[in-house]
Amino acid sequence: MVVKPRIRGFICTTAHPVGCMKNVQDQIQHVTSRPSIEGASNALVVGCSTGYGLASRVTVAFGCRANTLGISLEKEPDKQRTGSAGWYNNLAFDREAFKNDLFAKTINGDAFSTEIKHQAIDVIRNEMAPIDLIVYSLASPVRIHPRSGEAFRSSIKPIGKPLQSRTLTLDVLRDKCDVADIDLEPASNTEIASTIAVMGGEDWGMWIEELRNAQVLADSCKTIAYTYLGNELTEPIYRGGTLGRAKEDLDRVRDVLNSDADSAGIEALVAVLKAVVTQASTAIPVVPLYFSILFKIMKEHGTHEDCIAHMYRLFGEQVYGTPRRLDDSMRIRMDNFELDPDIQSRVKAIWETIDSSNARDLADIAGFRSDFLKLFGFGRPDVNYDEDVDPQFIVP
Numbered sequence: 001m002v003v004k005p006r007i008r009g010f011i012c013t014t015a016h017p018v019g020c021m022k023n024v025q026d027q028i029q030h031v032t033s034r035p036s037i038e039g040a041s042n043a044l045v046v047g048c049s050t051g052y053g054l055a056s057r058v059t060v061a062f063g064c065r066a067n068t069l070g071i072s073l074e075k076e077p078d079k080q081r082t083g084s085a086g087w088y089n090n091l092a093f094d095r096e097a098f099k100n101d102l103f104a105k106t107i108n109g110d111a112f113s114t115e116i117k118h119q120a121i122d123v124i125r126n127e128m129a130p131i132d133l134i135v136y137s138l139a140s141p142v143r144i145h146p147r148s149g150e151a152f153r154s155s156i157k158p159i160g161k162p163l164q165s166r167t168l169t170l171d172v173l174r175d176k177c178d179v180a181d182i183d184l185e186p187a188s189n190t191e192i193a194s195t196i197a198v199m200g201g202e203d204w205g206m207w208i209e210e211l212r213n214a215q216v217l218a219d220s221c222k223t224i225a226y227t228y229l230g231n232e233l234t235e236p237i238y239r240g241g242t243l244g245r246a247k248e249d250l251d252r253v254r255d256v257l258n259s260d261a262d263s264a265g266i267e268a269l270v271a272v273l274k275a276v277v278t279q280a281s282t283a284i285p286v287v288p289l290y291f292s293i294l295f296k297i298m299k300e301h302g303t304h305e306d307c308i309a310h311m312y313r314l315f316g317e318q319v320y321g322t323p324r325r326l327d328d329s330m331r332i333r334m335d336n337f338e339l340d341p342d343i344q345s346r347v348k349a350i351w352e353t354i355d356s357s358n359a360r361d362l363a364d365i366a367g368f369r370s371d372f373l374k375l376f377g378f379g380r381p382d383v384n385y386d387e388d389v390d391p392q393f394i395v396p
């Protein structure tokens, strides 16, 4: 079948297998063309199929030559419908790892469940050596709690008072954009608690507990989870909102893991990452407008990084390098380029004047659109999108 992008808002329901494969190959090329990193030997990546999780996996596999086990929840293709982008990314990753004599296995299932944690433990026990790195990179709208069976849904809302702000609406296929006003009501206490249940640290802690009880962790082992802080413009919807509350909970779990006598030998880290276009980040109101202004300024400064460049710097310079750039809350700060005062003052000046008529001049709308299409394997000049492709693709 001929696979074209089918997009509504910031959701794309198709993915191009060949484009996804080439995206993964580009990430591998980014890492293998740079110095190797002395680091993990056996890594588990939870949320391995797209965005920062995929880039983490590529970095530790091809940068450290680590064996990797990946966990993600992706849609399988059938004869009529394509799989999700993450499905094809996983296929490409596993195939490239195999070609490079690296052990790689990927489990497709709900990482929040006890069943998938046990499946992962079986693979580690039977096919890998003890794990010395666990990357926790999940972004999900829902979680079924493994003990109570309760379904929690996250809300992306401000806390305390309503938010009036602006965002970018983009008709990706017609390449039309608008700067639109948005009004968001504050979250209820239940919505705040549910968001913490989905995107907070409880499940990260449960993974470590299960792995530790199963004795599949190496004597000296690191685990890292990812967070975002942003600036004053994104503060009401991110840092000061429901998502920010959930992310604060990661710090709590990190501190428990680092002080818990049962977890001796485990070093838990939280890293504040930069803004990048992913399926998760485009779902957050305000963010697309802030990101597209930010990218324009960061590109002009020569400091813009995509997922793979950012993860290569994280692992090489901070996780396995010294000195660590830690803030008062002991988080690794990878957003140092994004929050550079010069960059931020220019972003804020543009924010004051941007509207639908000047958005293309003042923000990197083309870059944002191209990043979005690329998430699903589209928009690559080296792929013929008119050619037939089997959705049940086998990576050559």
Ligand code: NAD
Residues within 6 Å of the ligand: 046, 047, 048, 049, 050, 051, 052, 053, 071, 072, 073, 074, 086, 109, 110, 111, 112, 136, 137, 138, 139, 140, 141, 226, 227, 228, 272, 273, 274, 275, 276, 277, 278, 279, 280, 281
């Ligand atoms: P993403 O949407 O690209 O990736 C999410 C991953 O989670 C995918 O691999 C998906 O398959 C997996 N997943 C979702 N639900 C699952 C489930 N129930 N079971 C198994 N796997 C599941 O998102 P991302 O932006 O790369 O986010 C990863 C982390 O990075 C998040 O913690 C996010 O908050 C953080 N972060 C993102 C940004 C950004 O700008 N994108 C910035 C800073 C921090």
